[in-house]
Amino acid sequence: MTATLAGTAAEPEVGRARLRKEDARLVTGRTRWTENITVPGMLHLAILRSPHAHARISRVDTSAALREPNVIAAFSGADVAETQGTMACAWPVTEDIVLPIYRPLAVDEVRHVGEPVAVVVARDRASATDALEAIEVDYEPLPVVLGLESALADGAPLVHADAGTNKCYTWVLDSGEAGTGKAVGEAAAAAELTIHRRYVQQRLVPASMEPRSVLVDPTGDEWTIYSATQIPHILRFLLAATTGTPEHKIRVIAPDVGGGFGGKLAVTPEEWIAFAAANRVGKPVKYTESRSESMVSAHHGRDMIQDITLYARRDGTVTGLSVKLLANMGAYLGIVTPGVPILGAFMYNAIYKFPAYRFECTGVFTTTTKTDAYRGAGRPEATYAIERIMDELAAELDLDPLEVRRRNWIRHDEFPFTTVAGLEYDSGNYEAATEKAMQLFGYDTLRAEQAKRRVAGDPVQLGIGVSTYTEMCGLAPSRILGALRYGAGGWESASVRLLPTGKVEVVTGTSPHGQGHVTSWSQIVADQLGVAFDDVEVLHGDTRTSHKGLDTYGSRSLAVGGIALVLACQKVREKARTIAAHLLECAPDDLEFADGAFRVRGTPTSAKTIGECALAVFAAHDLPDGVEPQLDAEATFDPQTFSFPHGTHLCAVDVDTETGAATIRKYVCVDDVGTVVNPLIVEGQVHGGVAQGIAQALYEEAVFDEDGNLVTGSLADYTVPSSADLPEIVSDRTETPATSNPLGVKGVGEAGTIASTPAVVNAIVDALRPSGVTDVPMPCTPERVWRALQTARSGQEVAA
Amino acid sequence: MIPAAFDYLRPTTVEDAVAALAEAGEEAKVLAGGHSLLPVLRLRLAAPTLLVDLGGLPQLRGVRTDGDTLVLGAMTTHAEVAGAPVVVDAAPLLAQAAATIGDRQVRHRGTLGGSLAHADPAGDLPTAAVALDAELVLAGPAGRRTVPAREFFVDYFTTTLRPDELLVEVRVPALPGWGSHYLKVNRTAQAWATVAVAAVVERENGTITQARVALTNMGPTPVRAVAVERALAGVPVDAIEAAAAHAVEGTSPASDTTASADYRRHLAQVLARRALTAAAGS
């Protein structure tokens, strides 16, 4: 029997624009989210949060709350000081980093508005919320610490008094010292041109559609924890490590998760508090945050001041780059807070052959919500600064921005290329992506229109923005993570088991929360094992079935987890080959795996599919000697290097010089993410990523007032754009396969966010450059654009 | 967030609704589309003990004409105001303003009466009502009274409505032959106005005979730009630019996270010019 198979050589599954298997349930919501899981006897938790940015807690009295209807328990941080554990930072980037004690429930001091102070556990959520009003807390306000530079000034009030400083760490990468390039000092001395800029990466809120939610069930001889998290495996490990709970007694389940964007690359105080509450009452306890709580207490992203200096020759060749960062940690350190800017350290040199580079980052504590990973984490910031300043170089030399880039970028025949930051880029073709993007965009035509409108003095000016980016993702080679003092490795695991009917169950250590792994993984397995796409099931996000994994973030799932899956499939195939050979009465070497089956070389009709082998294994009546009756395999993959997607994004913006409103008229991106498993999913990732990058450029900013209150604490004030605000995104690709993994794939989850922000802002500045504008701070709101114009015009008048 | 507990009533006659309000006094709140009230309750900025839901009063919903007057029920949704042919025909400004509100969900739940009663200075319909010299009909225990839109809005979120009164009807005089335009700048498509301008213009042979201009979010209530109107009486269309410069007179815009007062003042002039030009040109 030869079955007809989807994944035949003629039409492989990898590369097909398959609709996602997950979509029906995710789009309709008819699935399991943490919030809609109810277990018997379940109680509800509500959290009282600090209204002060910095205060000593002198008294908490929960006794009145205990008398409210339906209330089972009420307690404060002091009540569980010994048992609640601590929140861990997994990335102490330097030896002398300040690692403050971070309690889930504040015990004697609060350091940002929204910090948890006390809780109520009640029979229903409304009663728990009502009873919060009966808790009495006395605060003695302490001075707030908000600005990054003022926090470092002598005599500044301290966020953590016992640390004696608001400086968390200073981390340096110097190509001269590291031996990866020359010293920047030499470049500075010899420079024909020096350009210095200060850019501010405003604070952003990840704002996934589903807020955070956790249910802790201590029933029986174990703890079952449901959480809307990106990282069930890491949650299990850290809960065990910080509370002393035996790891094998903890089961973590991330059911369907409604987005994360790094916001759920976190273990949260709320998870620890729910755990403490469930243990205290001996019953299951659920907590789901409101949007307001989410905005103020879930971690934020970005928030850096970048001082960047470019040294160049007048022919446009950059000779050196120096970057000094101040990065806002917020009040505490989340699991990768200090490491986020460090992920950017390797990316300021971007796609260019700069010979000298120095990077220095100082992390700073403030009395604000902590920061941590947000889509791109460090790399969007780096890409923004370098792509903005490359435009300034072009303007200075009166060159086209693409020409300046061309004069500095790594040519396709120069790969593999070791950069000044010490990374080896395996492959890329910046010329091809740029050429294709220019064609799709109609670059020359738009430049001609721009010139016309400038001459005509049109109140609506056209700007053209360029961003030629690369990024490092596929986190990550374990030994490099170790060298960077990250607490864990970066491998990923997969296992594959054949069921007797020929269906396949895959278990992955990645933890999708909207990325469509079930679909992409099915496509990979279909090709690897010659089974139908629909015959593959992918299990994830439950530490009992997926016992090993490092979860999903840093565009790692396909580039690391997908490779583990390929390796596991190959093991299964080799096992099956022995069995097929036995059934076909030939030697294993006589078989080739072609068109979805093992075929006897030269007699292709003599064949066995994997499914037939699986049935034979199940019966086990006739197996070769020494062969176990199972067709399962597990594999773990630890990459040797990062993955380096790249691309060229071009953006045309109409800027109304009277109102300051910037409207994106055309957006073209050509991304090179290597081999594409599913073009539809890739396009979706690019679209969503570009949308979030545009959001940073034009719309979003988390703002605190002088008392440290988050004034953009709701979705009415924190303006997340909707589809109505976004342009049509023309997305295309070049495909330069990665040479660092057998599939040739690169990550795509963050690329759009990394690339798009500078493309948009470059376009706005380009539109206004004839008026003397050289920068508009993000987000480029109509008012900020208008003000930049006013300032530049009055400057020009003064000069004239 | 979860609102504090409240009682809920869904009367089927206006009289019952008014009686319930009169009995409960300040502790009661009227519920229309809920799109402004529910956020307030959920954030516990208000904790009324009784909600009187107008959803059971179909007599308050719909649009009709009464001679030269367009009559809109208070429970008519924004989507209905934006789409009803009689409104588009007799008061296109109102339809246009309603169409800019929030997003589809908001327009299908939010109501004309709720929008006026809520009196948010950034609301679009209050401005349109003021520009069109609409009249609001209020029903209370002692019967009905009619208040001109210009007198209805008192301060931020404050109107002349008494706690025991319902807004039942909005009457808009038709302005045959007039041109109109509503122009709004907002941060995102579904955000409230940073500033908006409503312009209604009567022309005769290239001359503006009279104009009415009202501004959104340029003070605690909708502002009638009287100085602009005065500058436009009996002048040629090309006088609009100079007249629009008066748009800031009598305004007191706020500075907030969306924009500064300065920028709002600048925007009011630009938008007044553009809205008037569009209204005069159509």
Ligand SMILES: Cc1cc2nc3c(=O)[nH]c(=O)nc-3n(C[C@H](O)[C@H](O)[C@H](O)COP(=O)(O)OP(=O)(O)OC[C@H]3O[C@@H](n4cnc5c(N)ncnc54)[C@H](O)[C@@H]3O)c2cc1C
């Ligand atoms: C996301 C979002 C975006 C929005 N964007 C805009 C916008 O761009 N422009 C804009 O103008 N509005 C906007 N709104 C507000 C929207 O128009 C509201 O629907 C409107 O302001 C209130 O109408 P409602 O029917 O929902 O009233 P409710 O929320 O039910 O009531 C509002 C207030 O009016 C009172 N009230 C309601 N009806 C009556 C009545 N008949 N008699 C007496 N008192 C009454 C209530 O007691 C309450 O105090 C937005 C709302 C949301 C949620």
